[in-house]
Amino acid sequence: MKPNIEKTRAYYCNLGPENICDCAYCQNYCARVKAAYPEVDRYLDSLGVDIEKPFETSPLEPDENGYLEYCVCQYVVFGSCPEDFTHQIGDVTFGRSDCHPNTKIDEEHFVLDFYPIRLPFEES
Numbered sequence: 001m002k003p004n005i006e007k008t009r010a011y012y013c014n015l016g017p018e019n020i021c022d023c024a025y026c027q028n029y030c031a032r033v034k035a036a037y038p039e040v041d042r043y044l045d046s047l048g049v050d051i052e053k054p055f056e057t058s059p060l061e062p063d064e065n066g067y068l069e070y071c072v073c074q075y076v077v078f079g080s081c082p083e084d085f086t087h088q089i090g091d092v093t094f095g096r097s098d099c100h101p102n103t104k105i106d107e108e109h110f111v112l113d114f115y116p117i118r119l120p121f122e123e124s
Contacts (some may be wrong), residue, residue, distance in 0.1 A: 001085055008048030008079040009022070020096045022121050026061040029070060032119045039089050046114070049075045055111060056101055068121040074100050074113045081110040092117065093095065 020030060030052045034041045041051045056074040070078070076095055087094040097111040 001025065001081045003047045003077050003079040003081075004108075005046075005048040008076070010048075011076060011078065012050035012053055015050070015089070019045070020053055021057075022056060025068060028119060028121050028123075029054065029057050029059070029117070031092040035121075036119055037092065037117065040117075042055070042086055043059060043087075043089055044075065044095075047077055049077060049112070051075075054104070055103070062121045066121055067118055070115065070119070072097075072113050072115045073117055074111050076103055076105065076109055077112050078107060079108045080108060081112070091113055 014038045020026065027036040034044045034051050036053075044051045053075075054073055055076050056072075057070050058072045060071055083096055083098070085094075085096045092114050094112060097113040100111045100113070103109065103111065
């Protein structure tokens with residue numbers, strides 16, 4: 001992987017709250033993921049990515065214990081990445097996504113995804 005860390009960091013600095021989904025599941029993710037997954041946060045930060053500003057998340061329904069599993073979490077990263085890229089942190093697997101919404105970005109970039117993320121869910 002060859003990330004453009006400065007360009008990626010600038011992209012996330014310019015993303016405001018209006019760019020983040022305001023559904024309860026996404027807001028839950030943004031509020032809890034950094035504290036629950038500090039190693040994942042550090043890794044993403046090393047690429048210039050702000051973990052609290054996902055491009056896309058795919059949550060399942062809350063389970064009987066009140067936990068929500070996000071089966072995929074996606075982030076935009078400027079630069080290049082081989083299609084077969086993989087990385088592992090604990091139980092969390094990272095890879096280059098080949099299935100995601102249109103980023104509407106013309107510059108060289110890719111979408112990084114990882115899974116699973118499991119967080120307590122409390123609707124606010």
